Amino acid sequence: MKKTTSKRMFTFGLVLLILVLAACAPLYAPVYTVILLTSILMYMTIAVSWALFSGPTGYISLASAAFFGAGIYTSAILGKALPLPLVIVVGALASFCLALLVGALTLRLKGIYFVMFTFGLVELLLHFILWWEVTICGTTGRVVPPAGNATVFYAMLIILVILVLTVFIIRRSRYGLALFSIGENEEAAAHAGVHVTVLKIIIFAVSALFMGAAGAAMATRWTYIDPRIAFNPLISFMPVLMAIFGGIRPLYGPIIGAAIFTYLEEFLITRFPYYYMLIFGIIMVVAILYMPDGLVGLIQRLWKGISGRKHADT
Amino acid sequence: MPILEGRGVTRYFGGLAAVSDVDFQVEQGEVLGLIGPNGAGKTTLFNLISAALSPRSGSITFRGKEITDLKPYQICRMGLARTFQTVKIFGNMSVLDNVLLGAFFGGEGRIASADAAEAAASALEFVGLAEAAAIPARDLTLANQKRLEVARALATRPELLLLDEMMEGLNPTEVNRAMGLVKMIQDKGITVVMIEHVMKAIMSVCGRIMVLHHGAKIAEGTPQEVSTNRTVIEVYFGERADASDS
Numbered sequence: 123m124k125k126t127t128s129k130r131m132f133t134f135g136l137v138l139l140i141l142v143l144a145a146c147a148p149l150y151a152p153v154y155t156v157i158l159l160t161s162i163l164m165y166m167t168i169a170v171s172w173a174l175f176s177g178p179t180g181y182i183s184l185a186s187a188a189f190f191g192a193g194i195y196t197s198a199i200l201g202k203a204l205p206l207p208l209v210i211v212v213g214a215l216a217s218f219c220l221a222l223l224v225g226a227l228t229l230r231l232k233g234i235y236f237v238m239f240t241f242g243l244v245e246l247l248l249h250f251i252l253w254w255e256v257t258i259c260g261t262t263g264r265v266v267p268p269a270g271n272a273t274v275f276y277a278m279l280i281i282l283v284i285l286v287l288t289v290f291i292i293r294r295s296r297y298g299l300a301l302f303s304i305g306e307n308e309e310a311a312a313h314a315g316v317h318v319t320v321l322k323i324i325i326f327a328v329s330a331l332f333m334g335a336a337g338a339a340m341a342t343r344w345t346y347i348d349p350r351i352a353f354n355p356l357i358s359f360m361p362v363l364m365a366i367f368g369g370i371r372p373l374y375g376p377i378i379g380a381a382i383f384t385y386l387e388e389f390l391i392t393r394f395p396y397y398y399m400l401i402f403g404i405i406m407v408v409a410i411l412y413m414p415d416g417l418v419g420l421i422q423r424l425w426k427g428i429s430g431r432k433h434a435d436t
Numbered sequence: 437m438p439i440l441e442g443r444g445v446t447r448y449f450g451g452l453a454a455v456s457d458v459d460f461q462v463e464q465g466e467v468l469g470l471i472g473p474n475g476a477g478k479t480t481l482f483n484l485i486s487a488a489l490s491p492r493s494g495s496i497t498f499r500g501k502e503i504t505d506l507k508p509y510q511i512c513r514m515g516l517a518r519t520f521q522t523v524k525i526f527g528n529m530s531v532l533d534n535v536l537l538g539a540f541f542g543g544e545g546r547i548a549s550a551d552a553a554e555a556a557a558s559a560l561e562f563v564g565l566a567e568a569a570a571i572p573a574r575d576l577t578l579a580n581q582k583r584l585e586v587a588r589a590l591a592t593r594p595e596l597l598l599l600d601e602m603m604e605g606l607n608p609t610e611v612n613r614a615m616g617l618v619k620m621i622q623d624k625g626i627t628v629v630m631i632e633h634v635m636k637a638i639m640s641v642c643g644r645i646m647v648l649h650h651g652a653k654i655a656e657g658t659p660q661e662v663s664t665n666r667t668v669i670e671v672y673f674g675e676r677a678d679a680s681d682s
Contacts, residue, residue: 296540296541296549296552299529299536299537300537300540302526302528302529303526303529303534303537306527306528306529307524307525307526309488309508309524310520310525310588311526311537312508312509313486313488313509313511313512313517313518313520314512314517314538314541314589315509315512315513315538315540315541315542315543315592316509316537316541317507317541318509
């Protein structure tokens with residue numbers, strides 16, 4: 123008992139320390155670092171919100187780019203009229219509503235059909251907005267009123283903190299249990315009294331809420347956006363890869379995965395601009411082959427090996 | 437008034453009548469056995485009652501209320517729980533969490549966490565799995581996985597329990613324990629309908645038996661009546677040679 127509470131205190135302290143260090147980054151770190159950290163926060167937000175729904179339920183969603191893009195476009199349309207916090211809230215709600223609608227239509231689909239539909243949604247939105255801009259507005263692309271680097275950084279940090287708290291609360295509640303049971307056996311969950319459809323749709327929408335918020339905040343950093351930038355399919359695949367790389371199950375898996383991946387991407391692009399994708403691909407293949415439970419699982423396994431050996435010696 | 441009643445329940449798979457115009461009544465507090473050769477439509481009937489499938493025609497009432505068009509979660513919350521022929525447990529969740537899920541969601545209204553924990557613990561105790569609470573459900577033996585399904589169903593505080601071949605694949609000792617469990621469930625005041633192939637269990641546990649064949653009800657009565665019923669014997673063993681000659 124005592125051991126677990128002291129361990130919990132240590133984890134809490136460590137998280138607090140990292141948070142404080144991160145929060146002060148714009149005060150001491152160079153601009154480049156702040157921008158890199160903002161990207162890391164963005165990917166962490168997308169990966170964690172993706173894992174909130176897809177992790178326990180096993181429904182692999184590739185709609186992240188659609189929800190992220192909806193946030194970006196909200197920011198582009200309302201950026202001049204509203205202050206940034208309000209834009210982020212509206213962007214989040216827009217994504218939330220979009221996910222409710224899409225969820226109600228698609229969460230009856232299972233397996234590969236669900237995956238394909240969610241990815242189709244990204245393409246559908248991209249081409250719909252492209253068509254809209256070309257035929258109705260007459261111009262494609264929009265200018266987003268820029269916000270300062272530090273502002274975007276803090277906005278992303280706040281979004282991530284709220285997200286992590288939300289995921290933590292959901293995971294520990296009865297609804298977290300129900301989400302896992304859906305992933306284990308949806309039929310049995312339904313017959314044990316879980317309203318699976320409503321639960322899936324709501325959690326899907328909550329995960330989209332945070333992606334939309336991230337999109338709305340990040341849009342201010344890019345100043346110019348068009349449908350191809352806003353609905354970049356890569357945003358759908360990255361959170362999946364990051365979560366798998368870090369470990370889907372534990373809350374900190376996708377966080378670690380996103381941090382390492384984003385840094386790795388930056389590092390490889392600057393050092394090996396021609397071979398970056400090749401190296402990235404090799405790392406991914408190795409990760410999937412040798413770390414089925416992600417980086418977190420690997421560390422836990424190694425740790426168990428070390429501590430187990432210690433016990434054997436005594 | 438019977439606790440569960442079906443009138444003219446019918447369901448087709450393509451052109452095949454899986455369950456055809458079946459009437460049934462289940463009385464409060466009894467243990468009703470549902471038997472019949474493979475493919476007779478027993479599990480389909482369970483699926484229709486628990487709303488995993490919807491009937492093509494006919495109606496089912498539970499405690500006087502029409503439940504034909506409800507969803508599985510609603511049926512469960514009304515107090516009608518079930519287990520599955522091929523076990524459907526949450527393998528990567530702990531034994532306790534499997535049962536907790538039923539306690540949290542299976543009852544009527546919202547239950548407090550402490551009450552759910554208590555309900556789950558007592559259901560595990562009841563089926564004899566309290567020791568195994570912390571281990572992942574997939575590590576249980578088949579017999580214990582079936583018990584776990586029963587515990588999960590019991591945690592939803594049912595009035596009627598549908599048991600789908602709880603004794604299939606169990607060894608004789610395990611069958612005896614399972615029979616004891618059914619009797620204990622009945623003593624708690626829960627009505628039971630059970631599909632079973634193990635004749636010893638059917639004969640000693642069930643107060644009444646209903647026989648399905650090709651989707652139709654062919655016999656109904658006490659174990660004694662059913663086991664001497666000519667149609668039932670023909671269905672199970674074929675017609676006697678001398679009988680067909682004369």
